[in-house]
Amino acid sequence: MSEKTGDKPLRVRMPIGIDYKWCAGPASTDYLTGLKDGRLFGRRCPVCELVYFPPRNGVCARDGVMLGESVEVGPKGTISTFCIVNVPFLGQTIKLPYVAATIILDGAHLGFSHLIQECEASEVRMGMRVEPVWRDKAEWDYSLENILYFKPSGEPDAPFDDYERHL
Amino acid sequence: MGANRCAVVGVGQTNHTSVRADVSIAGLVREAVDRALEAAGMTLADIDAIVIGKAPDMLEGVMMPELWLTDALAASGKPVFRVHTAGSVGGSTAIVAAQHVMSGVHKRVLTVAFEKQSDGNAMWALSVPTPFGVPVHAGAGGYFSPIIRSYMRRSGAPAHIGAMVAVKDRTNACKNPYAHLHEPDWTLEKALETPMLWDPVRFIETCPSSDGAAALVMVSEDVADTMNVPKAWVHSTAMRSEPTMFAGRNQVSPRAGELCAEDLYRKAGITNPLEEIDVCEVYVPFSWFEPMWLENLGFAPRDHGWRFVEDGVTEMTGKLPFNPSGGVLSTNPIGASGMIRFGEAAMQVMGLAGEHQIDGARKAMGHAYGGGSQFFAMWIVGADKN
Numbered sequence: 001m002s003e004k005t006g007d008k009p010l011r012v013r014m015p016i017g018i019d020y021k022w023c024a025g026p027a028s029t030d031y032l033t034g035l036k037d038g039r040l041f042g043r044r045c046p047v048c049e050l051v052y053f054p055p056r057n058g059v060c061a062r063d064g065v066m067l068g069e070s071v072e073v074g075p076k077g078t079i080s081t082f083c084i085v086n087v088p089f090l091g092q093t094i095k096l097p098y099v100a101a102t103i104i105l106d107g108a109h110l111g112f113s114h115l116i117q118e119c120e121a122s123e124v125r126m127g128m129r130v131e132p133v134w135r136d137k138a139e140w141d142y143s144l145e146n147i148l149y150f151k152p153s154g155e156p157d158a159p160f161d162d163y164e165r166h167l
Numbered sequence: 168m169g170a171n172r173c174a175v176v177g178v179g180q181t182n183h184t185s186v187r188a189d190v191s192i193a194g195l196v197r198e199a200v201d202r203a204l205e206a207a208g209m210t211l212a213d214i215d216a217i218v219i220g221k222a223p224d225m226l227e228g229v230m231m232p233e234l235w236l237t238d239a240l241a242a243s244g245k246p247v248f249r250v251h252t253a254g255s256v257g258g259s260t261a262i263v264a265a266q267h268v269m270s271g272v273h274k275r276v277l278t279v280a281f282e283k284q285s286d287g288n289a290m291w292a293l294s295v296p297t298p299f300g301v302p303v304h305a306g307a308g309g310y311f312s313p314i315i316r317s318y319m320r321r322s323g324a325p326a327h328i329g330a331m332v333a334v335k336d337r338t339n340a341c342k343n344p345y346a347h348l349h350e351p352d353w354t355l356e357k358a359l360e361t362p363m364l365w366d367p368v369r370f371i372e373t374c375p376s377s378d379g380a381a382a383l384v385m386v387s388e389d390v391a392d393t394m395n396v397p398k399a400w401v402h403s404t405a406m407r408s409e410p411t412m413f414a415g416r417n418q419v420s421p422r423a424g425e426l427c428a429e430d431l432y433r434k435a436g437i438t439n440p441l442e443e444i445d446v447c448e449v450y451v452p453f454s455w456f457e458p459m460w461l462e463n464l465g466f467a468p469r470d471h472g473w474r475f476v477e478d479g480v481t482e483m484t485g486k487l488p489f490n491p492s493g494g495v496l497s498t499n500p501i502g503a504s505g506m507i508r509f510g511e512a513a514m515q516v517m518g519l520a521g522e523h524q525i526d527g528a529r530k531a532m533g534h535a536y537g538g539g540s541q542f543f544a545m546w547i548v549g550a551d552k553n
């Protein structure tokens with residue numbers, strides 16, 4: 001609601017909303033069409049040989065070159081670091097507290113954020129091994145949200161040295 | 168630095184607070200500008216060019232505010248430049264203004280940066296969905312907290328370090344009339360009882376959401392030499408960038424920050440920053456970034472920044488005071504926060520910092536960072552010409 005208090009200037013409520021189209025480019029097109037089929041594709045840098053998942057703009061910023069071949073990664077991965085979110089915010093759909101983790105998929109060298117569920121927030125730790133839980137296949141779209149969340153895989157934790165360079 | 172000399176001759180800022188419902192953005196900006204001009208003994212008519220900075224337009228929902236702020240800044244017929252480097256923008260805007268003077272193109276430049284957070288919703292604006300990820304971040308806290316956890320793990324820092332920094336900054340802020348938060352009663356014990364918001368980041372360890380603006384007047388050497396006001400001479404400036412995400416990126420201590428600091432010290436002729444710099448105003452929006460930046464800026468060896476905090480090195484009475492103004496942790500009008508750091512550094516060497524003055528400060532550092540720790544802007548100012 002707009003606000004008018006005392007002799008202060010009027011504060012007018014002004015909602016803004018815009019629908020955008022995002023041109024995914026070749027690397028993110030592979031990545032998003034892979035997700036529609038329930039598969040996880042990153043791309044390898046031809047110079048440093050590191051695998052980007054997600055491949056985002058299709059460029060390795062270390063070397064300033066286009067990423068090369070598509071590489072299937074995961075589905076399991078390692079939590080490199082994480083945050084336990086206790087803060088309610090506008091548009092939030094997830095029950096608090098929840099864990100937002102940075103996950104390095106097996107075969108990939110870049111972290112991305114996703115939810116951790118099916119364990120207490122207090123049980124989550126750096127190095128924890130996780131695996132994805134997918135939505136019903138009928139709901140799959142060109143989206144990482146086809147994965148509902150990651151859950152503990154039950155494997156032993158990865159040693160710190162395995163993921164330290166991704167922090 | 169192979170360029171013309173430049174001096175800061177006026178620093179102005181608003182009394183920062185959570186809601187400035189009494190003024191528009193234009194009014195807020197003008198308030199800081201008038202204070203800076205008054206300090207310099209100048210008027211808008213004396214100004215050759217104006218450089219404006221603010222953080223993403225989406226924070227207040229006003230596209231390109233520089234277009235309509237030209238009215239409030241009496242900028243008709245003068246060059247106006249807008250700078251945009253996310254949260255570091257206040258610093259990079261000051262640098263662009265200084266470069267206008269150092270290049271010899273303009274003699275009297277006004278620069279101003281602002282944010283009116285209460286007009287919008289910064290947390291929402293920083294948490295919009297993207298087509299390649301999932302929206303699990305909860306604002307800047309959700310982004311930086313995992314990086315802080317990585318620092319704690321790598322360095323072995325004890326859990327109370329973040330709260331120690333927070334208590335120091337909040338206590339310092341009580342000496343600064345312009346600071347947003349004036350909370351004199353914090354103790355380490357009380358700080359550690361505040362709730363975890365973005366675990367491992369506690370409530371006390373986070374910055375407030377502020378409305379505020381800051382402005383600087385910078386002039387060339389020949390102009391400065393005719394002026395009978397305190398001056399801060401710009402010894403060096405540096406900026407560096409890197410992408411937010413790339414394989415093997417050191418997110419705790421970004422290479423861009425290290426390179427920026429190296430360049431800054433080299434251009435200022437500083438070989439031992441810990442010994443040669445008297446006071447720092449460093450961009451610390453989450454208290455754990457103080458030990459992290461102590462390392463990134465080359466003051467402390469890797470993994471030792473937290474020991475500096477624990478030993479009181481960054482207290483106002485310590486060897487290298489960090490944020491005697493109370494810092495971003497006590498005042499965060501995002502777009503202005505970097506310029507407040509740069510301006511506070513200048514105030515220290517001008518001897519104008521009042522109750523939070525560090526005695527005998529001759530050389531000071533202003534620092535800002537922005538985005539996902541990907542934009543860095545720094546300057547060294549001194550009481551002497553070089």
Ligand SMILES: [Zn+2]
Nearest residue numbers: 045048060063
């Ligand atoms: Zn590469």
